[in-house]
Amino acid sequence: MGPPLQITRRRLLGALAALALLGPRLAPAREDGPATRPIPSSGERLPLVGLGSWITFNVGDDRAARDACAEVMANFFRAGGQLIDSSPMYGSAQEVIGYGLAKLGHPARLFSADKVWIADGAAGRRQMETSRQRWGIPRFDLLQVHNLLAWPAHLPTLFAMKAAGQLRYVGITTSHGHRHDEMARIMASQPLDFVQLTYNLVDREVEQRLLPLARERGIAVIVNRPFQRGALLSKLGRQPLPAWAGEIDCTSWAQFALKFVISHPDVTCAISATSRVDHVLENLGTATGALPDQAMRSRMAALAARL
Amino acid sequence: MAEWWLYGPRDLLLFAPRTYYRLFELYNLELWPLQLLALALGTTVLVLWRRGGARAGRAIAAILLLCWLWVAWGFHWQRYASINLAAGYFALAFVAQALLLLWLGVLRGRLAPAPATRLQQRAGLILVLFALLGFPLLGPLLGRSWTQAEVFGMAPDPTALATLGVLLLAGGRPAWGLWPLPVAWCLVSGTTLWAMEAPDFALAPLAALLAVGLAAGGAARRSR
Numbered sequence: 001m002g003p004p005l006q007i008t009r010r011r012l013l014g015a016l017a018a019l020a021l022l023g024p025r026l027a028p029a030r031e032d033g034p035a036t037r038p039i040p041s042s043g044e045r046l047p048l049v050g051l052g053s054w055i056t057f058n059v060g061d062d063r064a065a066r067d068a069c070a071e072v073m074a075n076f077f078r079a080g081g082q083l084i085d086s087s088p089m090y091g092s093a094q095e096v097i098g099y100g101l102a103k104l105g106h107p108a109r110l111f112s113a114d115k116v117w118i119a120d121g122a123a124g125r126r127q128m129e130t131s132r133q134r135w136g137i138p139r140f141d142l143l144q145v146h147n148l149l150a151w152p153a154h155l156p157t158l159f160a161m162k163a164a165g166q167l168r169y170v171g172i173t174t175s176h177g178h179r180h181d182e183m184a185r186i187m188a189s190q191p192l193d194f195v196q197l198t199y200n201l202v203d204r205e206v207e208q209r210l211l212p213l214a215r216e217r218g219i220a221v222i223v224n225r226p227f228q229r230g231a232l233l234s235k236l237g238r239q240p241l242p243a244w245a246g247e248i249d250c251t252s253w254a255q256f257a258l259k260f261v262i263s264h265p266d267v268t269c270a271i272s273a274t275s276r277v278d279h280v281l282e283n284l285g286t287a288t289g290a291l292p293d294q295a296m297r298s299r300m301a302a303l304a305a306r307l
Numbered sequence: 308m309a310e311w312w313l314y315g316p317r318d319l320l321l322f323a324p325r326t327y328y329r330l331f332e333l334y335n336l337e338l339w340p341l342q343l344l345a346l347a348l349g350t351t352v353l354v355l356w357r358r359g360g361a362r363a364g365r366a367i368a369a370i371l372l373l374c375w376l377w378v379a380w381g382f383h384w385q386r387y388a389s390i391n392l393a394a395g396y397f398a399l400a401f402v403a404q405a406l407l408l409l410w411l412g413v414l415r416g417r418l419a420p421a422p423a424t425r426l427q428q429r430a431g432l433i434l435v436l437f438a439l440l441g442f443p444l445l446g447p448l449l450g451r452s453w454t455q456a457e458v459f460g461m462a463p464d465p466t467a468l469a470t471l472g473v474l475l476l477a478g479g480r481p482a483w484g485l486w487p488l489p490v491a492w493c494l495v496s497g498t499t500l501w502a503m504e505a506p507d508f509a510l511a512p513l514a515a516l517l518a519v520g521l522a523a524g525g526a527a528r529r530s531r
């Protein structure tokens with residue numbers, strides 16, 4: 001390790017370089033809150049880190065577990081978080097989110113993101129209405145077609161809901177790198193506000209086509225599986241965090257992985273799921289410190305590729 | 308999801324292991340001491356088998372039928388469905404097995420204890436005993452709490468395994484119609500446990516396949 005002064009200078013330069021790379025799009029939401037990026041179609045800003053709910057919030061009727069999820073949500077909002085993502089596919093997760101929101105007195109900062117996931121296009125509206133009731137909110141901010149399922153039927157419904165003021169944003173999702181060709185075609189032809197896709201230190205295919213396309217078309221990007229549902233963290237965790245991770249304010253592999261994702265200038269928000277208060281704070285914390293610049297990002301990816 | 312085959316069982320697992328085992332914990336605590344009644348019923352099955360005869364076979368079928376119905380309602384429908392979107396179908400399958408037990412076991416008397424190969428008898432007895440006494444111990448042995456024990460007649464796995472044991476004990480002319488659903492359940496449950504990375508994931512599937520093998524072997528020998 002070099003002398004402290006040098007590190008500070010390097011860190012400062014790194015931060016400046018990151019700012020130059022990211023340009024005016026990146027800004028802190030408020031004093032010491034998480035940094036934000038704008039949704040291109042509206043200019044509304046979202047914190048770089050959101051909260052997923054797959055598995056972690058599917059706790060059924062277990063009262064104690066529901067309270068624990070509500071505690072994660074409470075800490076998420078307190079630390080400046082906004083976007084929570086769910087789906088009718090996630091078992092009881094929607095109800096558990098609804099339980100948490102009611103318990104927390106419906107925090108005004110919530111940005112609600114859910115999905116429509118049903119093969120029968122005509123049943124879409126009913127499913128979305130059921131989801132809305134489970135969340136216990138007047139309307140969703142964002143509804144996405146889950147895994148592109150029956151998208152030709154659902155997208156017109158979603159655009160109509162948006163036009164009628166029953167919804168603010170429309171999106172589509174995929175994950176695990178599946179069906180990127182089809183996603184690109186939809187992005188090129190439909191007036192989408194959001195796409196959601198998998199991107200992390202090792203699943204980087206989207207850098208080639210989908211992320212540039214999102215920038216070109218003015219579409220916000222939500223990133224799912226930033227930790228490969230934990231598998232990536234297990235792999236990374238077999239070795240010690242390199243000392244240079246400190247230059248970008250990383251104290252853990254989770255922060256390392258998440259910083260890589262949110263430092264991509266075309267990513268609007270990365271959603272990680274967690275059942276733990278310390279983890280949700282750690283994850284949101286990645287959006288407050290320094291972010292890696294391009295050179296550092298390459299170094300991070302190279303390290304991950306060697307594993 | 309449009310293409311399920313793009314995803315492996317681990318990608319499709321909807322819940323954390325912690326949540327799955329909590330399900331049994333809350334179930335057990337809420338219904339205690341129903342477990343004792345379930346174990347008494349399981350023991351009755353063994354006593355009836357020792358006694359032998361057509362009536363005993365019908366009574367055994369009636370007990371198993373009750374257990375399958377209860378697991379369909381009390382476990383799959385009322386509890387498992389809160390975390391697994393497929394549990395409604397599991398409940399239907401368990402009701403179907405109860406109806407099969409009614410038809411083949413109670414009405415047609417196909418579960419009457421009958422002479423079987425030595426191996427088949429031993430394996431059947433071991434399977435029933437394991438389902439009644441061994442299975443609830445598995446969790447604690449693997450470091451889970453006692454309160455999460457999976458009990459015959461209440462939890463699906465030991466119920467399916469005990470049923471397979473009884474089928475082996477029913478002798479050399481297997482009622483094949485009663486086999487597919489318990490075996491299928493053992494495979495489904497094993498896949499779920501594998502996706503949860505549970506160390507005991509192979510137990511129920513292996514036991515089920517072994518039972519099928521022994522029954523098929525016994526039947527083949529008889530027909531020779």
Ligand SMILES: NC(=O)c1ccc[n+]([C@@H]2O[C@H](COP(=O)([O-])OP(=O)(O)OC[C@H]3O[C@@H](n4cnc5c(N)ncnc54)[C@H](OP(=O)(O)O)[C@@H]3O)[C@@H](O)[C@H]2O)c1
Binds near residue numbers: 229
């Ligand atoms: N097709 C789609 O639309 C689609 C597909 C996949 C995912 N998604 C969305 O994206 C969200 C995120 O993806 P994901 O849930 O698959 O995976 P993920 O966020 O990559 O990983 C979640 C796992 O990481 C662990 N974790 C979280 N923060 C951590 C930290 N700071 N340190 C150590 N471990 C940590 C969690 O365990 P702990 O509970 O122990 O923290 C959890 O097991 C989902 O919840 C869902 O909302 C959408």
